[in-house]
Amino acid sequence: MAEPTDTATLSLKGKSYDLPVFSPTLGPDVVDIRKLYDQADVFTFDPGFTSTAACESAITFIDGDKGELLHRGYPIEQLANKSTYIEMCYLLLYGELPNAGQLSDFQQRVTHHTMVHEQLHNFFRGFRRDAHPMATMVGVVGAMSAFYHDSLDINDEWQREVAAIRMIAKLPTIAAMAYKYSVGQPFVYPQNSLSYSGNFLNMCFAVPAEDYQVNPILAKAMDRIMMLHADHEQNASTSTVRLAGSSGANPFACIAAGIACLWGPAHGGANQACLEMLRAIGTVDRIPEYIAKAKDKTSGFRLMGFGHRVYKNFDPRATVMKESADEVLDLLGIHNNPTLQVAKELERIALSDDYFISKKLYPNVDFYSGIILDAMGFPTSMFTPIFAISRTVGWIAQWKEMIAEKNQKIGRPRQLYVGEKHRDYIDVNHR
Ligand code: ACO
Secondary structure (H helix, E strand, O other): OOOOOEEEEEEEOOEEEEEEEEOOOOOOOEEOOOOHHHHHOOOOOOHHHOOOOOOOOOOEEEEOOOOEEEEOOEEHHHHHHHOOHHHHHHHHHHOOOOOHHHHHHHHHHHHOOOOOOOOHHHHHHOOOOOOOHHHHHHHHHHHHHHOOHHHOOOOOHHHHHHHHHHHHHHHHHHHHHHHHHHOOOOOOOOOOOOOHHHHHHHHHHOEOOEOOOOOHHHHHHHHHHHHHOOOOOOOHHHHHHHHHHHOOOOHHHHHHHHHHHHOOOOOOOHHHHHHHHHHHHOOHHHHHHHHHHHHOHHHOOOOOOEOOOOOOOOOHHHHHHHHHHHHHHHHOOOOOOHHHHHHHHHHHHHHHOHHHHHOOOOEOHHHHHHHHHHHHOOOHHHHHHHHHHHHHHHHHHHHHHHHHOOOOOOOOOOOOOOOOOOOOOOOHHHO
């Protein structure tokens, strides 16, 4: 850690405490409160971590007010337009863009790890066919720790590297298998001749009975979806992976924990929830009813695909995703389906409505990704698994960064206890 750049002073019960302040390369300064409890016997209180930096990281930077997202310093718009998902994986993991040789070597390593242990197939067969693919993925990814014993030692850098490559390579295979199992079709093995995203589409949509050609425009759109979801600094699922990893848990267990967290509708589950909401609205004339419900605090209803904890201007990923959505819909000749009409009108109304403007609620990346995935032929239940595939590299990069830290500590938040004070046990017959 660099030297402090300033000091903050906290006054409490007649005493004052000096707290070191550190300056990041970008973003707000941080007040270091690590010694506060020892010195002042107080905790800080920040449920939801809205003002708490839980780690140092050099991977991703977000400026929510400017609507800026940088990976290793590179703006997401440039990466989404010029790079590929596999190149971004390299960048996130190793910190620099690869040269041509490094890229082809990395691609080769990922490609040659895409098959899963044949015995893992039995795991899928143990699930009900109507299981949500995220449920299957949590189980199967967690179970990988029972198969790949040679990459479980987190203190061995080489083993960490192998685990990282294995997960980036195998997650698409596992997600596609979860999908195939749910529709009762045979598993399709990975094809080394295809790109990362092309191979994923092939594993999802090919069947043994006929030829399937991956459409390059759809493969590019899929690659973009993956790039736009690859990492997002300390979001809920990434923090879950870091917290799980801080105890020394093996990498497969940590990623399974990340997948479980991502599933929630306030996080990765929003893309599924958003499309289901658009379908439930059904027709443009019913939008006002849903807008009114979203504004009514007692309804508990939120417009899915709107709002973000960090972006309070616009979500730069949503801008790129919107372009992709237009391209894919054009390619597939989808111009006027009812869900799309509802989406466009909802976007228009929400962007001009005072409630949404004043609370800075803009369509987020999930609003548009669901529309593309639906057009490609994915059922809504596959939307979040595709997010999980994409985010795996972010989780792994952050996990590797944390493990490599010299003074890494187990994550252990404190609390503001509001329960009963000390009381004595009363025997059951006397209660
Ligand atoms: N619809 C209606 N009102 C909303 C919405 C929404 N989607 N999102 C936030 N608000 C309102 C809240 O009611 C609150 O109002 P108040 O100030 O009057 O109490 C205000 O806006 C701020 O909301 P918070 O919940 O405090 O904001 P927070 O940063 O905690 O939540 C979140 C962010 C969880 C993403 C929220 O906007 C939401 O639930 N959105 C819908 C789900 C969604 O699309 N999630 C995907 C996130 S992107 C991703 O994971 C890739």
